[in-house]
Amino acid sequence: MPTRKLIASSHPPYRHRDYVSTRLRAPEQPLLRVPQFFPDRAGPPIGSTMLAPVDADLTKNGRCNGEPVGERIIVAGRIVDQKGRPLPRALVEIWQANAAGRYTQPTDQHDAPLDPNFLGAGRCESDASGRYSFRTIKPGAYPWQNHPNAWRPNHIHLSLFGSGCGSRLVTQLYFPGDPLLTLDPIFNSVPAGARDLLVAQFDLDRTEPGIALAYRFDIVLRGPRATPREA
Amino acid sequence: MLRQTPSQTIGPFFGFGLVPAQYGFAGAAIGSGTMVTDQVAGQRIRITGQVFDGAGMVVPDALIEVWQADAAGRYGGPAQEPQAGSPDAAFTGFGRVGTGAKPDARFVFETIKPGSVDALQAPHLHVTLFMRGLLRHVCTRIYFSDEREANLRDPVLRAVPHDRRDTLIAWRDETSAFQTYSFDIHMQGERETVFFDV
Numbered sequence: 001m002p003t004r005k006l007i008a009s010s011h012p013p014y015r016h017r018d019y020v021s022t023r024l025r026a027p028e029q030p031l032l033r034v035p036q037f038f039p040d041r042a043g044p045p046i047g048s049t050m051l052a053p054v055d056a057d058l059t060k061n062g063r064c065n066g067e068p069v070g071e072r073i074i075v076a077g078r079i080v081d082q083k084g085r086p087l088p089r090a091l092v093e094i095w096q097a098n099a100a101g102r103y104t105q106p107t108d109q110h111d112a113p114l115d116p117n118f119l120g121a122g123r124c125e126s127d128a129s130g131r132y133s134f135r136t137i138k139p140g141a142y143p144w145q146n147h148p149n150a151w152r153p154n155h156i157h158l159s160l161f162g163s164g165c166g167s168r169l170v171t172q173l174y175f176p177g178d179p180l181l182t183l184d185p186i187f188n189s190v191p192a193g194a195r196d197l198l199v200a201q202f203d204l205d206r207t208e209p210g211i212a213l214a215y216r217f218d219i220v221l222r223g224p225r226a227t228p229r230e231a
Numbered sequence: 232m233l234r235q236t237p238s239q240t241i242g243p244f245f246g247f248g249l250v251p252a253q254y255g256f257a258g259a260a261i262g263s264g265t266m267v268t269d270q271v272a273g274q275r276i277r278i279t280g281q282v283f284d285g286a287g288m289v290v291p292d293a294l295i296e297v298w299q300a301d302a303a304g305r306y307g308g309p310a311q312e313p314q315a316g317s318p319d320a321a322f323t324g325f326g327r328v329g330t331g332a333k334p335d336a337r338f339v340f341e342t343i344k345p346g347s348v349d350a351l352q353a354p355h356l357h358v359t360l361f362m363r364g365l366l367r368h369v370c371t372r373i374y375f376s377d378e379r380e381a382n383l384r385d386p387v388l389r390a391v392p393h394d395r396r397d398t399l400i401a402w403r404d405e406t407s408a409f410q411t412y413s414f415d416i417h418m419q420g421e422r423e424t425v426f427f428d429v
Binding site: 107121 | 359365
C-alpha cells in the first residue's frame with residue numbers, strides 16, 4: 001500500500017466517447033511510466049523583456065481603427081502549485097473568439113462577423129505572489145460539428161508553463177451560469193467533481209467600476225517531483 | 232493537497248495566439264521552428280515529420296513543442312537541478328511549431344544536436360504534443376538513429392518495450408546534404424508512438 005495519499009485525478013481521460021475527435025486521436029496504449037528521467041526544468045526561458053503590458057490587454061492589443069465590440073471583462077487570479085505555493089513568473093498565454101463567437105484565424109469558417117479591432121490573443125507573466133490579470137472581451141458561443149446543433153459554451157483558452165515539464169497545462173476557462181456547460185462534451189470530459197475548477201467566479205471586488213466586470217480564475221499546477229503522482 | 236486545474240483540448244484555432252508568425256499574424260512568438268542563430272554552438276541539424284491519426288490521415292492542427300539541452304548537454308532557463316557549467320546563452324532549447332502552417336502539415340525544427348545531459352542518457356529532445364481531440368497533451372522523446380551506442384545505454388529507451396523503441400528514433404536521411412532526421416508521430420495503430428507518463 002502506498003503511504004502517500006493519492007488524490008483522484010482532475011484531468012479528463014484521453015478517450016471521451018461524446019467528443020468525437022478523440023476517437024482517432026487519443027492514444028490507445030497506456031502511457032509508459034519511467035520514473036525519474038524527465039528533467040524538472042522550467043521552460044521556456046522567456047525573458048520579461050519580451051512581454052509588454054499591452055500584451056495582457058486584449059481590448060487594446062488588436063486595435064486598428066477603434067475599440068473592439070463586446071462586453072469588457074477582467075480575468076484575473078492566482079497561480080499556485082498543489083501545496084498552495086504561489087508560482088511567480090509563470091507564463092500565461094490566452095486566446096479566444098470575439099464577442100460574436102468568431103476566431104480571427106482564417107480556418108474558422110463560422111458565419112459571424114470578425115472584429116477588426118480584436119485579435120483575441122494575449123499573454124502575461126505572474127507576479128511575485130503568483131497573480132496574473134488580463135483585460136479582454138467576453139467571448140461569444142459558437143457552433144461546431146461534433147453533433148447536431150452543437151455549441152461551445154463561452155470560453156477562453158489558456159496555456160501555462162509552471163516549474164517543469166510535469167506542470168505544463170493547456171486548458172479552457174468557462175463562465176458561471178452558462179446553460180451550454182451541461183451540454184458540452186469537452187467540459188463534461190472532466191470528472192464530475194472537478195468541473196467547477198474550470199468555471200471562473202464573478203468577482204465584484206475586482207471589477208473596474210464603470211469599465212469592466214471581473215472574473216476570478218485561480219489555477220493549480222502540478223508541483224515538481226515531490227508531488228504525489230495522480231492516479 | 233489542492234486539485235490540479237483540469238486539462239482541456241487546445242482546440243483547432245491556437246495558431247494566431249501561440250505561433251502567430253507561422254500563421255501570418257503579427258507579434259513575437261516565444262518559440263518557433265528555427266531554434267538556432269549564428270551564435271549558437273553545435274552541430275546544425277533539421278528534424279522534420281508529420282503527425283498521423285488513427286485513420287492514417289495527417290493531422291493539420293497539432294502544436295508541437297520541443298525542449299532540449301545545448302550541445303554540451305546543459306539546459307537553458309532557470310535550472311532547478313545543479314548542472315556543471317553555464318548553458319549556451321544564445322540557445323533557449325525551446326521550439327514550437329503548429330502543423331497548420333504548411334500545406335502538407337509538416338513540422339520542421341532547425342536546431343542543434345543536443346549533448347548528453349548525463350553519463351547515462353543518450354542525446355534526445357523532449358516533445359510535448361497538443362491537438363484538437365486530445366483532451367490532455369502527450370509527451371514523448373526524440374532520439375537519433377546515428378547514436379546507436381548511446382541509445383543502447385539510455386535508461387528511458389531501455390524501459391520501452393523492444394518492439395516499440397523505433398517509434399522514438401529520428402532517422403537520419405543519408406541522401407540530404409544537410410544533416411536531416413525524420414520523425415513521424417502516430418497517435419494510434421501498430422506504429423503508435425510511445426507516450427510517457429511524466
